[in-house]
Amino acid sequence: MLAFPHHYTVEAAGSGTGDVELKSDGLPILRSASPIPFDGPGDRWSPETLLVAAVGDCLILTLRAVARASGFVWTSLECDVTGTLDRIERTTRFVAFEVRARLRVPAGTDPDRARQVLEKAERSCLISNSLSGAIHLIPTIDVAGESVGELTAVD
Numbered sequence: 817m818l819a820f821p822h823h824y825t826v827e828a829a830g831s832g833t834g835d836v837e838l839k840s841d842g843l844p845i846l847r848s849a850s851p852i853p854f855d856g857p858g859d860r861w862s863p864e865t866l867l868v869a870a871v872g873d874c875l876i877l878t879l880r881a882v883a884r885a886s887g888f889v890w891t892s893l894e895c896d897v898t899g900t901l902d903r904i905e906r907t908t909r910f911v912a913f914e915v916r917a918r919l920r921v922p923a924g925t926d927p928d929r930a931r932q933v934l935e936k937a938e939r940s941c942l943i944s945n946s947l948s949g950a951i952h953l954i955p956t957i958d959v960a961g962e963s964v965g966e967l968t969a970v971d
Contacts (some may be wrong), residue, residue: 835860853901868899869950871913874943879919882937888929889919899949910949917953922959928959 835847850856851864861869872873872895879893896916904911915938921930934955940955944951 824964849888864899864901867910868897868913869943870943871895871899871947872897874941875915875917875937879934879937879943882933882940886933888928888933889920889922889925893920893934894918910947912950912952913944913947914952914954915957918956918958920958925959927957927959930959931955960963 825840827834827839829839831852831956835849836850838846848862849860851862852858854862856862867967875895876893879890882888883890894917898914899910900912900914901908902911904952915939917934919934922928934957935953938953941951
């Protein structure tokens with residue numbers, strides 16, 4: 817890993833109507849628009865959906881790093897993330913993120929250890945740590961295809 821601080825640069829360009837074009841060196845162009853609740857077309861990524869997606873994306877990538885460092889073997893992680901946007905004291909902002917995380921692990925894996933590694937990844941996620949909205953993790957651990965069920969949630 818490179819030394820901190822890291823810098824990420826994105827160019828955003830748009831006009832009075834139409835899509836916003838997002839560019840960053842070496843990446844494909846991404847087009848975004850307002851979501852349906854803000855009179856957008858609903859068929860493109862929006863700043864809101866990109867932010868909510870970043871929570872799940874970062875959790876999976878952070879689990880990779882945490883698992884590698886701790887020698888933990890896992891098969892897959894699927895995250896369904898719901899961000900709640902609300903108006904608090906005349907300011908619109910995300911107030912909460914519910915992360916339903918389904919972690920699949922090989923047979924013989926201790927489900928409690930799997931939950932602990934997943935919770936550590938959630939606590940270490942730089943995107944989650946950068947947000948003011950509460951992150952509510954609802955983990956489900958599948959050991960070799962048999963669901964252990966939802967385990968203790970972390971706020």
